[in-house]
Amino acid sequence: MTAVAQLTALSHLNRLESEAIHILREVAAEFDRPALLFSGGKDSAVLLRLAEKAFRPEPLPFPLLHVDTGHNFPEVIAFRDARVAELGEKLIVAHVEESIARGTVRLRKATDSRNGAQAVTLLEAIAEHQFDALIGGARRDEEKARAKERIFSHRDEFGQWNPKLQRPELWSLYNAKIHPGENMRVFPISNWTERDIWTYIAREKMSLPSLYYAHDRDIVRRGELLMPVTDLTPAGEGDHVERVSVRFRTVGDITCTAPVASVARNPVEIIAETEFADLSERGATRMDDQASEASMERRKKEGYF
Amino acid sequence: MFDGLSSQDRDVLRFMTAGSVDDGKSTLIGRLLYDSKGLMRDQIAAIVRAKHARADVDGIDLALVTDGLESEREQGITIDVAYRYFSTPKRAFVIADAPGHEQYTRNMVTAASTAEVAIILIDGSRIVGKGLKPQTRRHAAIAKLMGLDVIVAINKMDLLDWSQAAFNEIRDGFERIARTLDLEPLAYIPISAKAGDNVARAGAAPWYKGPTLLDILESVPPRAATNDAPFRFPIQRVARWGETDPDARRGYAGRVESGSVRVGDDVIAAPSLLPATVREIRSFDGPLESAVAGQSVTLVLDRDLDLARGDALGSNDLEIARTFTADLCWLDTASWQKGRRYHLRQGTRSTLATIEEIHFVREVTELAAVSGATALALNDIASVRVKAQTPLLADLFDISPATGAFVLIDPVTHQTAAAGMIRDALDVLPRQPTPDENFEI
Numbered sequence A: 001m002t003a004v005a006q007l008t009a010l011s012h013l014n015r016l017e018s019e020a021i022h023i024l025r026e027v028a029a030e031f032d033r034p035a036l037l038f039s040g041g042k043d044s045a046v047l048l049r050l051a052e053k054a055f056r057p058e059p060l061p062f063p064l065l066h067v068d069t070g071h072n073f074p075e076v077i078a079f080r081d082a083r084v085a086e087l088g089e090k091l092i093v094a095h096v097e098e099s100i101a102r103g104t105v106r107l108r109k110a111t112d113s114r115n116g117a118q119a120v121t122l123l124e125a126i127a128e129h130q131f132d133a134l135i136g137g138a139r140r141d142e143e144k145a146r147a148k149e150r151i152f153s154h155r156d157e158f159g160q161w162n163p164k165l166q167r168p169e170l171w172s173l174y175n176a177k178i179h180p181g182e183n184m185r186v187f188p189i190s191n192w193t194e195r196d197i198w199t200y201i202a203r204e205k206m207s208l209p210s211l212y213y214a215h216d217r218d219i220v221r222r223g224e225l226l227m228p229v230t231d232l233t234p235a236g237e238g239d240h241v242e243r244v245s246v247r248f249r250t251v252g253d254i255t256c257t258a259p260v261a262s263v264a265r266n267p268v269e270i271i272a273e274t275e276f277a278d279l280s281e282r283g284a285t286r287m288d289d290q291a292s293e294a295s296m297e298r299r300k301k302e303g304y305f
Numbered sequence B: 001m002f003d004g005l006s007s008q009d010r011d012v013l014r015f016m017t018a019g020s021v022d023d024g025k026s027t028l029i030g031r032l033l034y035d036s037k038g039l040m041r042d043q044i045a046a047i048v049r050a051k052h053a054r055a056d057v058d059g060i061d062l063a064l065v066t067d068g069l070e071s072e073r074e075q076g077i078t079i080d081v082a083y084r085y086f087s088t089p090k091r092a093f094v095i096a097d098a099p100g101h102e103q104y105t106r107n108m109v110t111a112a113s114t115a116e117v118a119i120i121l122i123d124g125s126r127i128v129g130k131g132l133k134p135q136t137r138r139h140a141a142i143a144k145l146m147g148l149d150v151i152v153a154i155n156k157m158d159l160l161d162w163s164q165a166a167f168n169e170i171r172d173g174f175e176r177i178a179r180t181l182d183l184e185p186l187a188y189i190p191i192s193a194k195a196g197d198n199v200a201r202a203g204a205a206p207w208y209k210g211p212t213l214l215d216i217l218e219s220v221p222p223r224a225a226t227n228d229a230p231f232r233f234p235i236q237r238v239a240r241w242g243e244t245d246p247d248a249r250r251g252y253a254g255r256v257e258s259g260s261v262r263v264g265d266d267v268i269a270a271p272s273l274l275p276a277t278v279r280e281i282r283s284f285d286g287p288l289e290s291a292v293a294g295q296s297v298t299l300v301l302d303r304d305l306d307l308a309r310g311d312a313l314g315s316n317d318l319e320i321a322r323t324f325t326a327d328l329c330w331l332d333t334a335s336w337q338k339g340r341r342y343h344l345r346q347g348t349r350s351t352l353a354t355i356e357e358i359h360f361v362r363e364v365t366e367l368a369a370v371s372g373a374t375a376l377a378l379n380d381i382a383s384v385r386v387k388a389q390t391p392l393l394a395d396l397f398d399i400s401p402a403t404g405a406f407v408l409i410d411p412v413t414h415q416t417a418a419a420g421m422i423r424d425a426l427d428v429l430p431r432q433p434t435p436d437e438n439f440e441i
């Protein structure tokens, strides 16, 4: 037994990795029809990597699901499809455009942010495919309402989150019991920080959409935010368009995702840059969360993940 | 290896904060995040912009950092456990911030279940000359019950002009409680969460020569000690590969919950109590020689025991039982009544269970044992006898916390009804000598 004492404790990142694998295996064992949300963004890319670690050499015990706003950066969709092909797994794409066509999503104008509308399309996909658990890449360090999120987060039959009725979550004994029609949102990387994500991407030598690394791009300054000039977000009259070296920290709906000035060309340089960054991830890049103090909490209550 | 990143992979300490309302818990966490640069500029801006800011500290109300939900801000209280992350060059930290209200004991229990250390915060200015508040006793008792190390932080020392006599009085008061609970705090620290004294930097009291709060958090030894505990491996699922192959292979996927395992180790399966030898430890990144507590792997045995989810593998000392003495924290608004059955979850095993007897309930203030209770209500902490329909691991919480713990789930509402800690196994099932063992003898 002396050899045992010499085994070193797991390092922080290995512990996080093992925790996520444990959670993914719990989902596979406890639910009939889970799905893993995969958008091609960095957090969901990490999630997918963890799913490989949890289940290979078997096929993944769940399909991948992308709620597509239709306002994507083409690089992200190309990356998404390449990853899916490489893994030989099944991807289901639920289109916000189809919800718009059905009339279940109504927008004031076509170029409005479709982030909020994602919840509707997601709930429709859950109903159509009868998913009972959705695995998402949200982290508690992202945002205030997320900080109070359980790892297994129960949603009622309307897909709603009720923060006052959250089930206590003890040790790692996750309560996966739901009634018919309800669903569970599961967040295996809840305890990861942005830095953990980048460290892991570096360690695992993962590929990501090129948008995450420094590149030259036309932007317009709006306060502290840099707005990318794209077909969906053209420069306005009198806007001063600059070409700047930037990278994206998140890659959501084009209409509300802003890059940050950066020269970091790989994960290690991003970590170095992040050590000195003084804007948190969502604040630097998401216009929708700044609108009101509680906007994430409200969107989560409505069924957003 | 990857260059320049090894320093990122430091160890982690999970701690919780416990205190009564207004003791300064939120301010303390805000202070820790602020001083360790865990707070970003836009988060600070949001706090300054916030509608419900109460006080100005360096122009910001640090407490608002942790007040997450709209409903909480409106009421000016915290209603749920929040998790925060920060790191220093020495360590990464996870804070579970548990609200202090008495009626939210269940949140403290929830926070404590994933923490190694509890900071018990006391508002020195309100209790000097009056004795500790009932909540403080309760927090200390729960920390003890759940096996946490305790740091006592005596806050708002600025309001007491950093009086050493006041500090000593409060420390002695806590010492008395600690003795009755058989608890030995790691440290008593006089702090001002608001100004930051003795939080991340040395403070205003010349008579205090001890470490800062952060010094202690950075130096508490990690709970790697679980590597020395007996090996326990609840099976999450059976992994199969090469299914079409006549030599179809099967492995057991799970996480080492305590102890460690090496290729060639003899193990026992529960509840069958059949022996086997570990032939392979598989991971996505290749075969391993050993695995330690916290590590997710797939174990391949030398023989086919036909195990399934809910079964477990463990070292040779593994025992099973159906009846236990346990401490229970009741977490559900629906109270317990005699005759009710619950799903009991231990490791990956789920079975039906009943509470056969309540030995005693601990009353709120002194946590003294009161016998004669016939019901368990929200926030009750009780010692009970539990009987499970199928055998469970006879693991004591103090020795194997991961498998000595269980939860009860209401089969009708699916609410998590109680958190349990096994203190004694009452009917350990005798182990039949197996043919293999006879042969070896």
Ligand SMILES: Nc1nc2c(ncn2[C@@H]2O[C@H](COP(=O)(O)OP(=O)(O)O)[C@@H](O)[C@H]2O)c(=O)[nH]1
Binding pocket: B019, B020, B021, B022, B023, B024, B025, B026, B027, B028, B054, B055, B063, B100, B155, B156, B157, B158, B159, B191, B192, B193, B194, B195
């Ligand atoms: N003077 C002084 N006031 C403090 C200190 N820490 C917290 N406070 C104040 O005490 C009040 C309650 O603090 P808060 O952090 O909200 O308490 P919580 O309910 O435990 O989270 C606030 O007005 C704080 O500004 C301190 O060290 N000194």
